Each structure stands twice: as structure tokens, then as C-alpha cells.
Amino acid sequence: MAGVQETQLYCLADRTYYDTPGRLRDRATRYRLALGAPPAGWRREERGLWTALRPEGGRLPEQGWKIHVSAVPEEAEATLADVARVCLERRVAFKFLRSADALLVVSGKYMGRGSSGKFVTVYPRDEDEFLLLARELSALLDGRRGPYVLTDLRIGTAPVYARYGAFVELWCRDGSGRAVPALRDPSGELVPDRRDPVFRVPSWVTLPAELRPHLAAREAAVGPFPYTVREVLQFSSAGGIYLAEHRESGERVVLREARPHAGLDAAGDDAVTRLRRERWALERLAGLDCVPRLHGVREVWEHTFLVQEHVEGVQLFGEVIRRYPLVHQDCGPSELAAYAAWVDGVVAGLAAALDAVHGRGVRYGDLHPANVVLRPDGSVVLVDFEYADELGSSRVPRAGAGGLHAPAGLCGADADRYMLWATWLFMLMPLTELADLDPGKPAGLERRAREWFGLGAGAGPARPGAATTRMVDRSPLEGPEFDRVARELIAGIHAGATPDRPDRLFPGDPAGFADGGTGFAHGAAGVLHALHRVGAPHLDDYADWLVAALRRAGRPCGGGLFDGPLGAAAVLARVGRAAEAAEAVERVRGEAPAPTAALFGGRAGAALARLRLADALGSARELADAVEDGRALAAVVRGEYVPGLAAPAGAGLLYGWAGIAFAQLRLYQRTGEDWLLVSGRAALTRARAQCVTAPDGSVQVLDGGRHLAYLDRGSSGIALVAQEYAALGDEGWDGFLAGVRRVCAPGFVREPGLFRGRAGLLLALDALGGTAVRDAVLGQVRNLEWHLVARPEGLLVPGMRLRRFSADLHTGAAGVLLALHEIGGKGLLDALTAG
Structure with a gap:
């Protein structure tokens, strides 16, 4: 998946889809x-x-x-x-x-x-x-x-x-x-x-x-510098932000580094220009409790460092994530009321801070949750004044996080007050990036937030410009009208297809460009699989594109089911293009095997793809190669050293031990060799060992301090595999499955996607709960309306980080389409893995 900086880069060329920077519309400045x-x-x-x-x-x-x-x-x-x-x-x-x-x-x-x-x-x-x-x-x-x-x-x-x-x-x-x-x-x-x-x-x-x-x-x-860096808080091309200590006094400070001529923003200003602006603001605001103290500015080597007070506390963004109650399935009225009261207190503090800043004749210009620190006593401190300006300036701020920036026409104090309203909405419904994709979304999100948290019409800050800004609320999923929604999703996928482009067929996550747009997770193979699975007609042109793209591929041919040519070949075989699938397999035969063991990018994925190909092509050679992959995986599970093959660090389906367990299970079911089942059970046990039970009884993967439930890395993917082992007679899984079921129907899910969003969780809930949870499943389907955007060409689905739309299987429309189709069906894990 693309990182934050790479995602920003892939937002430059197109306002609708993630796209390569090379398609930037820059003819006039060549x-x-x-x-x-x-x-x-x-x-x-x-x-x-x-x-x-x-x-x-x-x-x-x-x-x-x-x-x-x-x-x-x-x-x-x-x-x-x-x-x-x-x-x-x-x-x-x-x-x-x-x-x-x-x-x-x-x-x-x-x-x-x-x-x-x-x-x-x-x-x-x-x-x-x-x-x-x-x-x-x-x-x-x-x-x-x-x-x-x-x-x-x-x-x-x-x-x-x-x-x-x-x-x-x-x-x-x-x-x-x-x-x-x-x-x-x-x-x-x-x-x-x-x-x-x-x-x-x-x-x-x-x-x-x-x-x-x-x-x-x-x-x-470099020369002498009186501070010792203790922690890097943030890196960008503009410089870094560091937590440091004075070498003599031991005082903790924050260093904000600015590189000359680097980190240009939308206005063309470099990092040093913005740092000078921040220095001006901090000097103008000196003495306010809601602003860090300025210690000074130092030149070191060619870089400029602004030295400011280190404010003890937590970032508002992280505190919203920690406190947000609707991620818990059993969130009740008391939890909602307590959170709403906390939000009111924070917003009151922010309003007072803005009043104080405005009282000094300064417009802040960049209010969002990552630029607010909450002290231990709950008081707020505004940080990052790079976009501060005179309060009377008519310039519209060029900053702002996704969906939180001031709209055109608002400047001065009104711009800050709009960002205050947007921050309030983010704290209640952290989906504000959707406003950049659909101006009708904020109205619907605000209405839902008021309903959930029991807020009257007068609650919350006023939104400047509300009377002149047209807000249209769209609700494409007012009920479980699966056929209609499926047709509109398919229409949206077709509308975004670009068969004339050699680098991609369907828009998806930026990661799709790494394999030439062919992969199962982020490329044409996954979309083709979903369309074929739901019975969409007229797919030959898409299959032709995939065949041609595989023939011209010039990047490493390894990988697993989700990111390599073997997965794409498995899809071609499934849609009736057996000869081209066999050709693709022959082109990569003899390539070095993947160095990791997972389904995504690794040997388990290669084994599963070869098994799919063996069945589709009737190939004994592919089956033998798949079994050899299984032997290598079994050695890794036993803890043996296998040259060129690393054990997974994670637990989940795509990147961890559960994926190995699933591949070994399918190999066992195909061959009947017991050692594969023994290996799969051991891998599944290792996956379960990385799960914890939360105070609410839900079971999730504990990964580096994060609790994960999504299909790709979390407990729901493990549970789907465990359910199949339990069906073979493995005992002791009932409590685990019940605990995972508790985490599959939260009120709030930030993203809609199949492997890391609501679509996957609702599928897991359906598979683990059966008819007993059907109402909850339908409720999760209806909640997809937060994300889906109705356009004349069809329904579009925001991808990872909600910055642009995606059609791919992992993050976008193909995954949502497949999820809706598989509700109530059988063979879910095979549907998710090119079966």
C-alpha cells in the first residue's frame, strides 16, 4: 500500500482517481x-x-x-x-x-x-x-x-x-x-x-x-549544535521535526528544521520562507498559553532550525483515535454522551484559542487535529504556524488537511472558524476527506453525527459560508437493493476503465503501478475476477488487455497471488483464457522464488496461485510446484532455516501465518497429504498467538501496539481460516470465533474496502454469524452509504486514505462489488483468493 507521501504524489494528476505523476497536465510549462x-x-x-x-x-x-x-x-x-x-x-x-x-x-x-x-x-x-x-x-x-x-x-x-x-x-x-x-x-x-x-x-x-x-x-x-535529538517526530522533504534536549540544561525542546529551496508548497514558498512566517507568528503571539514559547532560531550547516517549547501532552488526532467510541460494537448511550461532552470541551478550548490569536491580529490558517496538542489538564495548544498571516489578509490559506481546509472565498477569521467547524465534524465523524470527493458528503455526515451523539441543531460551532455553500446529501444505499447497487458499481468500474493505457486498465491504489497494473490486489486481474464472479458480461477486452500487459511486463516476476503474474494467470485461466494463462506461467518459470512466506508477495501466495492453475489447466507440473512450495512453508512453520525464505512477522490472512495456514489447507484438500494439514494447523496456532481479547470481549490481532480486525492483517481473516479448520474437526475455536464476531460490526469504519474496510468486515460477520446476524450484516451494508459517491457514470468508491476513488479489489469498487455478491454465499475464502 502506498505511504502517505506517495499517496499525496499520486493525487496531483487527476482530481478523481489516483494516477501516476507522469500524467500531470503541465503542457503549458514545458x-x-x-x-x-x-x-x-x-x-x-x-x-x-x-x-x-x-x-x-x-x-x-x-x-x-x-x-x-x-x-x-x-x-x-x-x-x-x-x-x-x-x-x-x-x-x-x-x-x-x-x-x-x-x-x-x-x-x-x-x-x-x-x-x-x-x-x-x-x-x-x-x-x-x-x-x-x-x-x-x-x-x-x-x-x-x-x-x-x-x-x-x-x-x-x-x-x-x-x-x-x-x-x-x-x-x-x-x-x-x-x-x-x-x-x-x-x-x-x-x-x-x-x-x-x-x-x-x-x-x-x-x-x-x-x-x-x-x-x-x-x-x-555541521559544526557544534547545543541540542541532542532524542526522537524524530516527522520527516518530509522540507525538513524534520525533532524532540531534542539542550546539552547543558537538559531542557526538552522541539526543533523544526527547514531546508532552503526545498519543500515547496502550493504557493511556491519553500520551507525556510514558511519557518520565517512561523517565527513572526510566535513572536507576535508570545505570552499566550495556547501557543508554544519561541526559544530562538539557529542556522546549522545549510539548514534553519526554529527552537520552540516542547508542550507536554498528546496530539488531538491521536486522542480522537484513542477515545472514539463508535469503533466498539457495544458502544452505548453513556459512552456516546461522554465522548460528545469531551468534544464540546475541546472545541470550546479551540474557539478560545482562536479568539486569543485573532486578538493579536493573527490568522492561524492551518487548524486540524494533527496541529493541536492537548495538555494533561485538557487545555489546548496550537502548533505549526507556517501558514499564519495578518488577520486582515485577503489571501485564502493554501494549507489544510484533506477535507478540512477553508473553501474558496473564506479568508481571515472566517477561514479559521471554518476549520474549527471541520475539526469538530472530524472528531464526530472522521471521514472529512470525503468532502473533497463529494461536496454533498459533509451535510450527511453532520446529520448522522448529530443523530448518533444526540446533538441538537444548535450544538457545535457555526460553519462560515454555510448559507452560500450548496450541500447535497446523497444516500445511494437506502436499503439492501443489491442488484441496483451492483449494476451501478459495475457501471462505475466500466466508466473508469482505460484500455488505451499501457500502464493500467482500472484506476486503483498507487501500489498498482508497481506491477504494471496487472495484479490481483490492485490491478486488472482482481477487477476482472470480481466482474467474472458476479456474472458481468463483455469481459474479453479486459482479458485481452491483461494478456498484453503480462507480455510486456519488465519488473520482477516473483511475488505471490496478490501481486505477481501467477495470480494474474490464475484469473485468466478462470475466465476461459487457458492458453494465455499457461503462456504467462512459462514466462516466469525459473524465476527466483519470493523471499517471504505470506499470501501477499510471498511463497504461500505462489503456492495457492499454482494450485488454482493446476486445477484450471489440468497441470500436474503446477500441482507439483505448489506442493514444493508447501514443503518450504512447512519448514518455515517448524522454525527451520530455509535459504531465501523469511518467516512472516504478522498473523493475518494476507501478510501473516493465517495465509500460510490457508494455503496448506487447500494443498491438503487437493492432495490428501497429512503433513500439509499438520503444518497448516501449526501456522494457524501461531496466528492465534498474536491475538488478544479486549475488555469488551472482542478478539483482535495485537501488532506493534495496534489492535487489528481487518481481513488483510487482522483477526477477521484469521477467523475465516480457523472456521474451515474447525469444520474439519479441530476443537477449541468456538470462543475465538465468537470473540472475532464481536469486532466485525462496529458502528464506525473509516474505509469501505474489502481487505481493510467495512466490506470485508461485513463479509466476515456474515460468514461467522450466519442467519443469526443477518440484520447486523444488512446494517453494515447500509452504512456503506457514507463512502459511496453517486455520479452520472455510476457509483464510485473512495480508495485507501479516502483521497481519490479506486476500482481495485483490495481498496475499491471491485472489492465492494464482490463483497455484496458473496453475502450469504459459500466458499468465501476462495472468492477472495481467485478461486
Whole structure:
């Protein structure tokens, strides 16, 4: 699943679906070198946001020393022209960000630190040419500005940087089974090309002597600093936020780091500009209890640090998650009333804090639950004043968390008061991101919140602009009209299909781009499976796309059922494309097996996919390979060392021991070999050992302090497997299953998806409870209306993190469609796993 920063990046190109940044609509700001015919004797290639120029007849080495050049937007065109002139004269391949908009994206606040700041990349043919170009470009660009490329070593004082890395696209799998860029070590093995935000050289590479003075200068530039960092609170391309202690006094402070020219926001301001704004605000607000004290500002190396008071307390966002009562199935009136009273108290404190800030002539501009600290006595402190401004400013704040930002037309105190209302709504119904997808959602969420918490019309803060903002409440699921809803979901899936695109067929989670849009979890295979399972017609064009995509796939071919070509082949076989399925299997035969044991990304998934293929194709070879996978899994379950195969850390169905138990069970049922059943039972026992019973009697997975119930990592997925073992006569599962059943019908579920949302929980509730819980199941179905958005083309489903819509099986419409179809049916686990 994509991380928070990657999710933000995949929201840039399209307002409806997650999409690759390369489809950014930036034609108007393209650099001249990216337009028209390429220079004579050169080839131009487009990849994502990058344009590459390579001399005809030239061939890049696989890897070596590369040069990165950074730039600020106002100097970018001139910097590109200078670098291009050198590279064209010397016939050295290079690539560059294609437009001013692309540069803003890569330099943005939410860009990963490892790639932030890179504007031009130069690919020297050998080390001598690298050193020559490094000297020449460093001298040529001296005096130019650009953000520091954190993965690299700076050459001199110019924005010119160097690192050893891959030149061509090579891929391998890291220790967790993810596909990552690769280097080739001296033995020929592909190993991860690490791009952490720190300069490092692979163990087999010697740092050229000419670079050693630059490394020494970097290490000497840091200098003394009176604070010791104790904890990293947040990282972004703009810098970090750290909990630190003064070396002499021991006083705890918060350091807010700002990198020059980095972390550009929607207004084009960099991190240092925003830090200066925060300093201004804290000085203006000095003495207010609701604002941290400013200790000062320090320059260290090239970075600026604002030093402020460390406020003892908890973040409001985390406290809402901890206290929120509707995640508990047995939440009653007293719990609801107590929580509503707590919300009233917090909102009153926030209103008073805003009044105090406004009284000093300051507009806060960025109120949301992650920017509020609650002291132990319950009083509130506002933090992060990067977007503060004069109260009378007419500028609309350019900040705000998803769904919580002030709408166009509101500025000054009204903008802050709108964010206060949105924060209040978030505390009652933490789904405010949906407002960005459908302006009618907040009205419905507010009405539901008032009903649940027994709030009158006058409760809560006023919403500025309410009289002029059109709010339309849509309720696509007013009852269990499954046929109608299924038709509209199918229509929405068809409407989002893009068979003309080679990189994806259906919009889904950003993770789907990692396997070329083919996978079962996030790609075409999973959507095709769901459509076929529900009996949707006219799927041949989609199957054709999947076949073509598998043929052109160039990334690692390992993985498991959910993220590799074996899972996609299993779906093709299921929909009547046996020959193409067999072809896909042959292309990956002999590939190194997955390094993890799970269903997702691992050997259990490969075993299950091969078993599906053996049945669909009548292939004894696939069955034999599946059994061999089962043997390796059995060894892992016994705790034996298996070269290249790591035991799962988790417990759940997709990523843990329960997935191994399920794969071994299906292999046992196919072969009758008892050792598989013994292995599966042992794996299931290990999954159960990671579960705990909460005070309300519910059973959930305990994972790093989190309690998990969802199908992918939580107890509901384990319970579905345990139920099948119990049907074979295994005893002692009744209490466990009853405890899991208690967690499958909470009042509130944040996301709708199949494997990590309401759709999966309602399926588990149905399977574990049967007809006795049918009313509760239908209630969960009706509650899907919070998330589904009715549009003329059909029903759309918000994906992970609710920022854009998704059609995939794991997070989106295909999963919801499959869930509605499988209610009351048999063979649920097979339906979830390409059966």
C-alpha cells in the first residue's frame, strides 16, 4: 500500500482517481528542450515527469557514478540550458524534469526525501568522464541555487551532486518482498539500490580520491549544535521535526528544521520562507498559553532550525483515535454522551484559542487535529504556524488537511472558524476527506453525527459560508437493493476503465503501478475476477488487455497471488483464457522464488496461485510446484532455516501465518497429504498467538501496539481460516470465533474496502454469524452509504486514505462489488483468493 507521501504524489494528476505523476497536465510549462524535435543525432524518451536525451548509437552502462543538478524554479531554465550544452557537446546522456510544474512537484512538501530536489541527472560513461563532468559543471553552475540532494555528495558549492547508482531499470525484491530498484554486485546478483536520504557508497565501490575533500567538507560543515535529538517526530522533504534536549540544561525542546529551496508548497514558498512566517507568528503571539514559547532560531550547516517549547501532552488526532467510541460494537448511550461532552470541551478550548490569536491580529490558517496538542489538564495548544498571516489578509490559506481546509472565498477569521467547524465534524465523524470527493458528503455526515451523539441543531460551532455553500446529501444505499447497487458499481468500474493505457486498465491504489497494473490486489486481474464472479458480461477486452500487459511486463516476476503474474494467470485461466494463462506461467518459470512466506508477495501466495492453475489447466507440473512450495512453508512453520525464505512477522490472512495456514489447507484438500494439514494447523496456532481479547470481549490481532480486525492483517481473516479448520474437526475455536464476531460490526469504519474496510468486515460477520446476524450484516451494508459517491457514470468508491476513488479489489469498487455478491454465499475464502 502506498505511504502517505506517495499517496499525496499520486493525487496531483487527476482530481478523481489516483494516477501516476507522469500524467500531470503541465503542457503549458514545458521547458523548450522537452518540446519539438530532439537535437540532431539524439533520441528523446519520455518516462513519467522526466525527459531523457541520449546520443544515437550510445549505450548506457548498467550502473556507475551519476551526477544530479538541482535548481530553484526561477533559475531552472537557465540551469537546464547550461547542463544540456555541456552534455550535448560531450555526447553524454542526461535526463531532466520536463516542466516548471514538474519541478514544483519534485521539490514539493510531500515528495520523498530521497528524490527531493533532483532536476537534471547526467550519466557519464565511466569514472574518468564522471570526474571531468563533475568539475566542469560545478564550476559552470557556481552561484546558482538549488535544494540539497540528500542522497548525494555535493561537489563544491554549486548545486551539483554525485552518487553511485543504477543507470538502467533493474529490479529486485527487498527483504519484505517489495519490488525495488536494483544494482548488480560483483557476483552478478541484483541487490537493492538504496536511496535513503544519506550519502553512502556500495560496499564494493571505492570512493574516488577526488571526492574525498568534498566528503570531508560535508562532515566538517555541521559544526557544534547545543541540542541532542532524542526522537524524530516527522520527516518530509522540507525538513524534520525533532524532540531534542539542550546539552547543558537538559531542557526538552522541539526543533523544526527547514531546508532552503526545498519543500515547496502550493504557493511556491519553500520551507525556510514558511519557518520565517512561523517565527513572526510566535513572536507576535508570545505570552499566550495556547501557543508554544519561541526559544530562538539557529542556522546549522545549510539548514534553519526554529527552537520552540516542547508542550507536554498528546496530539488531538491521536486522542480522537484513542477515545472514539463508535469503533466498539457495544458502544452505548453513556459512552456516546461522554465522548460528545469531551468534544464540546475541546472545541470550546479551540474557539478560545482562536479568539486569543485573532486578538493579536493573527490568522492561524492551518487548524486540524494533527496541529493541536492537548495538555494533561485538557487545555489546548496550537502548533505549526507556517501558514499564519495578518488577520486582515485577503489571501485564502493554501494549507489544510484533506477535507478540512477553508473553501474558496473564506479568508481571515472566517477561514479559521471554518476549520474549527471541520475539526469538530472530524472528531464526530472522521471521514472529512470525503468532502473533497463529494461536496454533498459533509451535510450527511453532520446529520448522522448529530443523530448518533444526540446533538441538537444548535450544538457545535457555526460553519462560515454555510448559507452560500450548496450541500447535497446523497444516500445511494437506502436499503439492501443489491442488484441496483451492483449494476451501478459495475457501471462505475466500466466508466473508469482505460484500455488505451499501457500502464493500467482500472484506476486503483498507487501500489498498482508497481506491477504494471496487472495484479490481483490492485490491478486488472482482481477487477476482472470480481466482474467474472458476479456474472458481468463483455469481459474479453479486459482479458485481452491483461494478456498484453503480462507480455510486456519488465519488473520482477516473483511475488505471490496478490501481486505477481501467477495470480494474474490464475484469473485468466478462470475466465476461459487457458492458453494465455499457461503462456504467462512459462514466462516466469525459473524465476527466483519470493523471499517471504505470506499470501501477499510471498511463497504461500505462489503456492495457492499454482494450485488454482493446476486445477484450471489440468497441470500436474503446477500441482507439483505448489506442493514444493508447501514443503518450504512447512519448514518455515517448524522454525527451520530455509535459504531465501523469511518467516512472516504478522498473523493475518494476507501478510501473516493465517495465509500460510490457508494455503496448506487447500494443498491438503487437493492432495490428501497429512503433513500439509499438520503444518497448516501449526501456522494457524501461531496466528492465534498474536491475538488478544479486549475488555469488551472482542478478539483482535495485537501488532506493534495496534489492535487489528481487518481481513488483510487482522483477526477477521484469521477467523475465516480457523472456521474451515474447525469444520474439519479441530476443537477449541468456538470462543475465538465468537470473540472475532464481536469486532466485525462496529458502528464506525473509516474505509469501505474489502481487505481493510467495512466490506470485508461485513463479509466476515456474515460468514461467522450466519442467519443469526443477518440484520447486523444488512446494517453494515447500509452504512456503506457514507463512502459511496453517486455520479452520472455510476457509483464510485473512495480508495485507501479516502483521497481519490479506486476500482481495485483490495481498496475499491471491485472489492465492494464482490463483497455484496458473496453475502450469504459459500466458499468465501476462495472468492477472495481467485478461486
